[in-house]
Amino acid sequence: MRRSKLLYVPFWATYVFLYLPILVLVVMSFNSGDSAYTYEGFSLKWYGELAGDERIRTGVVNTLVVAAGSTVIATVLGTLLAVGLARYTRSKTLDALALMPAVLPDLVLAIGLLVFYSAIQLTLGLYSVTLAHALFSMAFVAAVVRTRLTGADTSLEEASRDLGAGPVVTFMKVTLPQLTPGIVAGALLAFTLSLDEFVIAFFTIGNAEPTLPIVIYSMVRFGVTPKINALAAILLLVSFTAVIAGQRMTRIGESRAQD
Amino acid sequence: MKSEAKARPAPRVRGRRLGAFVFLSPGLTYLVVLLLVPLGLVLSYTVFQRGRFGGVVYEFTTENFTRLIDPLYLGVVGNSLRIAALTTLIALLIGYPTAYLIAQLPSRWKTLALVAVVLPFWTNFIIRVYAWIMLLSGPGLVNSALGKLGLGPYELLYHEGTIVTGLLYSYLPLMVLPLYSAIERLDPQLREASANLGASAFTTFRKVTLPLSVPGVLTGCLFVFVPSFGNFVIPEMLGGSKSTMVGNLIRDQFLKARDWPFGSTLALALIAVLVALLIVQAWAARRA
Numbered sequence: 001m002r003r004s005k006l007l008y009v010p011f012w013a014t015y016v017f018l019y020l021p022i023l024v025l026v027v028m029s030f031n032s033g034d035s036a037y038t039y040e041g042f043s044l045k046w047y048g049e050l051a052g053d054e055r056i057r058t059g060v061v062n063t064l065v066v067a068a069g070s071t072v073i074a075t076v077l078g079t080l081l082a083v084g085l086a087r088y089t090r091s092k093t094l095d096a097l098a099l100m101p102a103v104l105p106d107l108v109l110a111i112g113l114l115v116f117y118s119a120i121q122l123t124l125g126l127y128s129v130t131l132a133h134a135l136f137s138m139a140f141v142a143a144v145v146r147t148r149l150t151g152a153d154t155s156l157e158e159a160s161r162d163l164g165a166g167p168v169v170t171f172m173k174v175t176l177p178q179l180t181p182g183i184v185a186g187a188l189l190a191f192t193l194s195l196d197e198f199v200i201a202f203f204t205i206g207n208a209e210p211t212l213p214i215v216i217y218s219m220v221r222f223g224v225t226p227k228i229n230a231l232a233a234i235l236l237l238v239s240f241t242a243v244i245a246g247q248r249m250t251r252i253g254e255s256r257a258q259d
Numbered sequence: 260m261k262s263e264a265k266a267r268p269a270p271r272v273r274g275r276r277l278g279a280f281v282f283l284s285p286g287l288t289y290l291v292v293l294l295l296v297p298l299g300l301v302l303s304y305t306v307f308q309r310g311r312f313g314g315v316v317y318e319f320t321t322e323n324f325t326r327l328i329d330p331l332y333l334g335v336v337g338n339s340l341r342i343a344a345l346t347t348l349i350a351l352l353i354g355y356p357t358a359y360l361i362a363q364l365p366s367r368w369k370t371l372a373l374v375a376v377v378l379p380f381w382t383n384f385i386i387r388v389y390a391w392i393m394l395l396s397g398p399g400l401v402n403s404a405l406g407k408l409g410l411g412p413y414e415l416l417y418h419e420g421t422i423v424t425g426l427l428y429s430y431l432p433l434m435v436l437p438l439y440s441a442i443e444r445l446d447p448q449l450r451e452a453s454a455n456l457g458a459s460a461f462t463t464f465r466k467v468t469l470p471l472s473v474p475g476v477l478t479g480c481l482f483v484f485v486p487s488f489g490n491f492v493i494p495e496m497l498g499g500s501k502s503t504m505v506g507n508l509i510r511d512q513f514l515k516a517r518d519w520p521f522g523s524t525l526a527l528a529l530i531a532v533l534v535a536l537l538i539v540q541a542w543a544a545r546r547a
Contacts, residue, residue: 010352010356011361014357021390021393024390024393025389025393037398038403077289080282081287088282088283097290101290105530105533107506107509115297115304138289142286161274171282196382213384216383220388220496228386231386232383232389235383240381243374
């Protein structure tokens with residue numbers, strides 16, 4: 001197949017476009033000067049400043065609390081929901097309902113939850129953000145687990161049921177072990193989504209101590225400083241590692257499931 | 260035998276009911292309480308009046324809808340449509356060739372190229388927007404590069420183009436992925452046949468590859484358009500203080516003006532546009 005060399009222009013343009021801003025961001029985080037615009041020399045001082053910033057430390061802890069809590073809720077509910085939808089109903093409406101939190105714009109979910117929390121007079125805080133994050137994460141977990149269920153062989157489950165096991169025993173002993181790679185992938189997805197989520201957290205946090213994305217948002221509004229760059233560089237490293245580790249894990253999980 | 264066969268299904272049916280209850284009810288309860296009830300509340304607020312200090316007064320009014328068709332607000336909706344459409348179009352124009360080339364790479368490079376497209380998407384959204392503030396602001400990198408050429412400095416932030424750049428940067432991966440999977444799935448023999456029959460590379464692309472990848476194009480366009488249209492963070496951070504998009508308006512009604520009924524009406528308009536779009540997309544996908 002002959003390919004026009006011209007095609008390589010948008011191809012490379014895409015990668016330059018995607019990575020140039022990240023590269024500049026990281027380089028400037030090592031700036032010894034006080035500006036995020038002009039590079040004066042190498043230094044790690046902004047990383048030191050970062051470690052000493054109380055607001056950022058609290059933000060990191062809060063983000064991890066919300067991500068962990070919402071991932072647990074979303075993984076349990078999402079897995080059950082996926083099994084229920086794949087095995088116990090043919091309703092297209094329920095299918096669509098389960099996907100809705102993943103499809104609706106985050107802004108719509110955010111105002112819905114804000115209105116609801118205020119209607120039941122719930123004081124906003126980390127737990128209201130956790131419940132909100134679990135809502136959309138559950139949809140993603142259910143979708144990921146679901147894809148493993150639809151392709152899966154049901155004969156083992158049927159055999160288990162024919163031998164007299166009830167739905168719960170069949171689930172625990174037969175379905176669940178087969179689903180583990182999907183559940184792990186779904187949980188990782190839920191965790192990562194929650195770590196980075198801004199819009200819904202912004203609406204449902206109230207006056208409580210914010211999560212990290214909200215801390216970054218308010219820092220950025222006060223101006224550009226290499227401290228944000230240092231934070232950005234660390235976050236980039238964390239998410240790149242997580243994505244690559246996640247990919248490895250699902251690949252190992254899949255090859256194990258095939259054995 | 261027959262009576263035995265008849266007697267057996269009973270526990271299975273009971274098992275099915277139990278199973279349906281055990282597996283479906285927790286998730287569905289969560290969805291009803293935290294999704295359907297909130298959306299119902301938002302929907303009902305569109306016909307009520309605002310309270311003096313925020314909140315809602317439960318007296319019927321159509322005022323929110325009359326306000327919605329005010330040219331001022333319709334203009335903002337139109338603005339959002341234009342910005343989102345422009346973003347989608349540019350994403351398609353650079354995303355398609357990228358996806359097309361990735362699909363033809365040897366499989367080792369293919370995975371790497373795909374991961375490289377998705378990777379920035381997994382980093383913090385606010386940070387990605389911040390990177391552009393840094394690049395484009397007055398003393399930023401772009402202006403100092405232009406300065407070396409004897410140009411500028413220009414005010415590169417706070418334009419519609421800046422918003423489009425930010426949206427494109429955030430959502431381009433969502434265009435490339437569905438395009439890639441649509442193109443990758445095509446049988447290479449089809450293209451070979453077309454080439455063997457004397458079609459040029461461009462004709463083959465136009466008559467074979469492109470029509471067969473239309474479902475991927477539609478999905479990609481939807482994936483980019485939806486988050487762009489309802490965005491408020493990017494227009495706020497890169498577009499300045501003006502309420503240029505519906506998202507900004509909604510955010511302001513809820514968090515600043517505290518006019519929840521009108522905010523809800525704007526959100527309903529946002530959903531209506533997206534639903535209309537989904538219907539068009541489904542119709543086009545069926546024809547493709």
